[in-house]
Amino acid sequence: MPSTPSLEESTERDVELAVDGMTCAACAVRVERKLNKLEGVTASVNYATARASVSASPEADDDTLTGTVEKAGYQAEVIRPFVAEEPRQHATDRTRDLWRRLVVAVLLFIPLADLSILFTVLPQARFTGWQWVLVALALPVAGWAAWPFHRTAFVNARHGSSSMDTLVSIGVLAASLWSLYSTFSGNGAPAGISGLGLLLNSQGAAYLEVAAGVTTFVLAGRYFEARAQRKAGDALHALAELSAKSATVLLDDGSQHEVPVERLRVGQRFVTRPGGTIATDGRVVEGRSAVDRSSMTGESVPVEAAVGDEVVGGTTVTNGWLVTEATRVGRDTRLAGMVRLVEEAQTGKAAVQRLADRISAYFVPAVLVLAVLTFGGWFLAAGSVEESFTAALSVLIIACPCALGLATPTALMAASGRGARLGIFLKGYQALESTRDVDTVVLDKTGTVTSGEMSLVDVACGEGVDRARVLRLVGSLEEASEHAVATAISAAARAELGELDRVESFDNEPGLGAVGVVDGCEVLAGRAKLFDERGLTVPPELERQRGEWEQQGRTTVVVGCDGAVLAVLALADLVRPSAERAVHRLHRLGLRTTLLTGDNAATGRAVATEVGVGEAIAEVLPGEKVEVVRRLQAEGSRVAFVGDGVNDAPALAAADLGLAVGAGADVAINAADLILVRQDLTVVPDGIELARGTLRTIRGNLVWAFGYNLAAIPLAVLGLLNPLIAGAAMALSSGFVVSNSLRLRRFSSGTDRQG
Template structure:
């Protein structure tokens, strides 16, 4: 696979091995970007490289370029799990266990012999050395191997600092034990904390190895955990599927063998194998794993179903429309993968600092060593201070500060039904002060429903409804569908129509049970049936003033009823707008509907400002005008005409139920029709940025404060190693707190609820 040409239309995803800090990621990124037509982004936390190509490039060439920098690379396939694999955690755990078994007695013995030299026995040096060797060789080998690999390519990394520290401490200790008197005096407990008593650093070498291994293991475990949401999404898909042949026979095949056009069976409790259209059958579908919606959706022949959803009852026969990488589930998984491999601006700053940090620290360690020696300090004191500088300066926390927070936020967002297409969306959300909401299909359901029916004297509601529904049943218009749905709900059946005619822009007519029936605008019924009775006319004008659509019904040239239809406001719209306002955001409705309709909806949901009667082509101009006024704008939409506005806003959010154009133009995809997900997305973005800022303050502050202390001789190298490991652990743990985001509010978890529904179906 690696000798094929990569398609420029699809970024190449590479797994990068051997990186140990942000400086490594920056080095791989620079190396890849030296290739003509290649734009690469390398993420240290995910250990992934996303490579965009201007022209076809052999994947093998990309891998060779990474390997020439001293790292490993392989192309990521669709079957790969996200995050670190458990075997890496186990390998680090094995080395840590051996390091603890040898290092703990080594530390006890060396500290005791340092504090009480009279307890030293013949051959004590060999005992200490025997305990030290397995720790500083096999246990610390990952650090040495990566440092040697970097040195061969004339570079350095965090492992360079760790390896040099371990080797220098061990070497100096061996020299001290066998070439010097080794009868150093005890400096007491505080002397042991600030500087080791005597000049033996075997316990330091072992301690640093233990602390760094522990930090790496917890980091690897945290990254594996943070990728859990993505792995859960990937597991939602079916593994195999029952396909029907031409004769109706069934055979079970792996889902990878399914092709577009194939017919497959979905039984109660089964996961829908791929996106398709229901040919026969009806049942309730649990879409919570994909959308977070708590209520099942009824589907029947002609309805579309999405792969990854679960049938709760009944048997369906579905015709596959999109398979493999083209399914909605596969596209969403890809979005999360790319978002987690994306790089925010704050991370690029940290990468630039980390890329020069290692050589600066090496120079600082040499200056510290030389400064103490020139100042007349003993060699062991100078070596101890230089070791502390090497160890304390490892920029691990700096490299993890941003990507771990973004990694966890992407996974948690996917669970909540917010798919982040790029981390620039999180950064944009920080400054948002205005949220522009499309009306039709966003604040409203985008489907007409009958709000009221006024019937003239002498006619019954059932008679009028039956006549109107029979005519409208032959129409595809939204008004007709709403009337038919009401008739089915109240009457159970819909009659037949003869001589049906559709009058464009006016309405429909036909013959029902021998009577001429017309349903349409006031203009149509006036022209065909004369004046509208005053009671019905008054009601019609009142409904139109409220923003509803009025449709009149005439039977045998007598106007007998008026329907009021409205695009139903989503139940969650008012609450979502209130939450947005509580977050300090100004809300604006942007719609092409008439002013009265728009203001009626705005009053119902509580929007601050209304911009109505806007042509589709002008929506982007409105966004541009708002931005020119100094507003930082988020746009929420769903239609084709919303695409330019979504792309032009500082932050675009599209409902997944919307068109491909809208989804393609946005920054965040909202998987739930419950609009509460809009303020939840804003809060998630803000919480993530707060976490990143806290991580960076800690990482920068830690290094700025610790380096002068180490150079001044106020830090034991062992304490420095522990502080360095704990710094990285703090950053990762702080980022993992985002996994609990919104749990206290009871926000539905789109991934975790599906298993319960499947069990209930069985």
């Protein structure tokens, strides 16, 4: 039965809203504040993803939530779970609109700037009505192309608020109106004669090309920003698109019927043919095939799936066909959970980003006041309206806080999208912050460093005894048992010899072994104590081998037939092939490693030595794992715990950084900070490297965003910054933050870099 997420037991419900019309971090803060004023509502709004993640009581219905956003001056609609097409379409439409306006702005601004320079350098080139030519070129840019800025500024003003668009709109309108006033009143310089003179910040300039230039630069910044944000979110869309659209259900009478995947129910059987996508999570009941899981886990080699194996919805059957019984559907599937994890990660905010958002909310009004003071100060000092207007206009344009709002979310979007492709899922900014100080990695042995399944690794036969005969006898006997050791022995014998013989008079000896008749021979298999109780002696050479294997931490089984000891078998929970490479890379990252196991000290030491772990803590009961983590923390260590089972959940939650590896249990996944879905253990250092790289990128973004404003605003106040250059610099600032974040999309596995 699929486990029920604990969130579903709560009376609260989670709602995702697509919010349209936000243009800067201040907008996101305003929407967030309005939603949080509703009783029983907790909301977080992300400007970069244009989404609001809302936890609401039943009283706050969808209409109430969307209505609240609309009253704040924006549009909103509820996103259906795991349907990525709607918000993606919004982003596509916005990008196209920005592109159209940008093309018009560029086509008109270039001749406007050229003519302005020409008329400035060569006054004799002017002709009757030349001013009207410049006005005709400028007004469509300052009006139609800049309309999104004016519209948003007007809506904000109607609600008594302001945003980045308020600054842009006021700057563009002020420059345009001043130029028109100069043209029709005859005061100041003729309209448009700013070109080269304005670039040199000379006096007597009017500002038609400033209005057009600022509009063009800001539109260009917005367009490339929107494209980059859409690219950063493409991985989420691609992940959601992995799901099958329909399933071929196998009915009780053997007939097949195709249904939409949403109609699949737990317990139903469905068929997947070669090249088809597995419709939902399930257990194979018939057939055999290699399954390509690369799109979900980053594994390059397909994994064999046969009867009894678990398969994951969204993966592809390559060379066979499978009949699968659905075990999870809808929101409970692994794919849905992965999409949910990426969405949650992309809506996260760092503490410093929340501070930046709060600053942005007050920043715009402060800039408006500063622009007025700058104008007044320059007018009192110089007595020139031209100089005063230039300085104030530069302040309005350069101070736009767009980069502040993009610093964290764009990096999280890029990192979470790339991580999903590599089988790494970041659960928000907290996971990134935790990786910064971690110095010790505690690895749970069973199921994490090892496969968690017993395997036959060696056979020592007595003198003159045939190995094949031993395997046939003991394999046939153990096939009647359900014990993990017996299952491993029978599987190894079947793989080497094919069909086994039928066992008769089978009798299980709890805690000791089993006895039965195979091919007329009474076969005995189990611990040495079982043979001692029956007065049978293990030959010295076999006894010596048994002792050596047990010192190495292996499990031994003695095999006898008709009163004679034939052989000793060695079994082990095999270490994953990737474990040694993973530990080596963790050490290269400067991390200390510790192995945690419930096995005896000899087994713990043997496994630790094999993979290169520095310390082994053995004979730890499941409930004691969390105590080990807390003890290490009490000693001053910052601990990352890597585990996969139900009994690992307390330790994952208690650790400074919890990493759930492989398929994992639901409770372990809920407790972890990073979910690592590949079975390859090198995903552990990959996850830590990705998290640390993302954290560095976010910090670099914030340093740039804050530093840019702190450095540029004083230059504008002092009159040292041209408005055109201010517009270009503001657009480039946002572009830098977004492009810096997009570098995370090129993050590659350490194994790939080494190979």
